[in-house]
Amino acid sequence: MNNQELYDSLLVELSEKLNILPDKPEEAPENTLKALWSLAKGKPVSAERARDYVPESLTDKEQEKLKGCIQSRLAGVPLAHISERQCFLGLELLAGPEALIPRKETELLASTAIDVLRERISGELAHVIDVCTGAGNVAMAIASQIEHAKVYAADISEDAVVLARRNCELLGLCDRVQLHSGDLLEPFRELQLNNKVDIITCNPPYISSAKVPAMADEIAGHEPQMAFDGGIFGVNLMRRLISETPDFLTSGGYLVFEVGLGQGPPLQKQMSKMPEYSTVEAVQDVEGNARVIVARAN
Numbered sequence: 001m002n003n004q005e006l007y008d009s010l011l012v013e014l015s016e017k018l019n020i021l022p023d024k025p026e027e028a029p030e031n032t033l034k035a036l037w038s039l040a041k042g043k044p045v046s047a048e049r050a051r052d053y054v055p056e057s058l059t060d061k062e063q064e065k066l067k068g069c070i071q072s073r074l075a076g077v078p079l080a081h082i083s084e085r086q087c088f089l090g091l092e093l094l095a096g097p098e099a100l101i102p103r104k105e106t107e108l109l110a111s112t113a114i115d116v117l118r119e120r121i122s123g124e125l126a127h128v129i130d131v132c133t134g135a136g137n138v139a140m141a142i143a144s145q146i147e148h149a150k151v152y153a154a155d156i157s158e159d160a161v162v163l164a165r166r167n168c169e170l171l172g173l174c175d176r177v178q179l180h181s182g183d184l185l186e187p188f189r190e191l192q193l194n195n196k197v198d199i200i201t202c203n204p205p206y207i208s209s210a211k212v213p214a215m216a217d218e219i220a221g222h223e224p225q226m227a228f229d230g231g232i233f234g235v236n237l238m239r240r241l242i243s244e245t246p247d248f249l250t251s252g253g254y255l256v257f258e259v260g261l262g263q264g265p266p267l268q269k270q271m272s273k274m275p276e277y278s279t280v281e282a283v284q285d286v287e288g289n290a291r292v293i294v295a296r297a298n
Contacts (some may be wrong), residue, residue: 003057007033017074021216023103026087027079036073039083040066046095047079047211048087076218088137091144093167097159099134100227105291106203109258110141111199112283112292114255117146122280124148126198129248131155131184131241134227136164136177138201143173154180157226184237185244197248199256202241206260208234235262238267242295246276249297256294264290271295 014029021027026047035050040062045053058066069082080086080095087093088102089110095101117126126146130139130153139153155161158181166172180187180286185200207228212220219228230236238257244254255277259267264282268290272281278298282290 001063003055006058006063007037007055007064008286009067014074015068018209019076019216019218021218023105024079024101032079032200033070034071035079035083035085036066036069039069044083044085046083046085046087046092049085049092051089067086070189078220078222080219081222087133087138089145091137091140091171093135093137094163094170095135096163097222097224098163099155099157100203100223102135102137105285106258107141108139108283108285109201109203109256109292111253112294113138113142113199113256114145115200116151117142118296120254121198125150127193127196127250128152129154129188129193129197129200131200131202131228132237133164133179133204134160136167136179138203139164139177140167140171140173142201143176144171149176151177152180152188152191152193154182154184156181156183157224160224160227177222178275184240185248186292188248193248195248195250197253199251199254200241200245200248202255202257204237204241204257205230206234206238206258206263208232226243230260235263235267238263242267242271242274245295246297251297253297255297256292258292259290261289261291264293267293 031047031050034053035047037055038045038053080101086095126149128149128151133153133155139151143151161181168177206229268282277295279296281294283292285291
């Protein structure tokens with residue numbers, strides 16, 4: 001089969017059989033095919049970067065590799081695990097089963113934090129903490145766009161921290177992003193950062209435990225459960241974050257964190273009653289859902 005015939009036939013197969021999850025809209029059949037085609041040529045790219053890829057001629061061996069990758073994808077293996085790449089706010093990151101695959105929806109968290117740093121926090125040096133850092137996507141996005149930011153990032157999963165460190169090295173940001181293993185904010189208590197942090201960011205696990213069995217196998221069967229299981233009501237870790245953050249924030253500093261659908265309004269109401277926070281705002285996604293909470297410390 002020549003390359004054009006192969007491309008056309010595989011595109012038809014993907015169009016008919018590929019299950020695209022709502023939180024990965026960039027993985028359209030053609031983007032997926034191009035990403036795996038590029039991988040077969042030994043040039044791994046994310047689905048987003050693959051949009052501009054012009055398929056090259058494949059050898060017989062490369063064609064067989066491509067077909068194997070296509071079957072793995074149709075069997076439910078995440079595209080980012082096959083290609084080992086995922087794009088996040090324009091950054092091409094390494095991805096794998098060690099951490100949650102960075103989602104487009106989390107770009108709202110990162111861009112909001114970047115806006116806060118640019119518009120509301122002055123000073124030559126901004127101290128940033130990113131917890132539940134996973135692959136390091138939010139931490140790397142902030143460091144790449146805010147030159148005066150010193151970012152401290154942590155995850156309870158040592159495997160995730162290893163992946164984040166690889167991304168840090170890939171992007172050349174290790175001089176401004178410091179990675180730690182540990183539970184939530186605990187790693188930073190020894191760094192004497194109390195009342196010195198300008199912004200704390202977090203993409204916590206927020207799926208209620210009861211909903212985990214009903215999740216798509218592409219997520220539940222391939223990504224680490226600790227990265228998305230948020231306990232009985234999905235807010236266990238958020239509550240800890242909200243209560244522990246004031247120990248670290250400077251006066252006027254910010255807590256910025258992602259929330260699941262429906263969780264924003266009650267959390268905003270709860271935090272608005274806490275004396276530790278002067279203002280609590282919700283940032284909505286394009287569909288009008290509150291997906292990010294921005295709280296300013298007194």
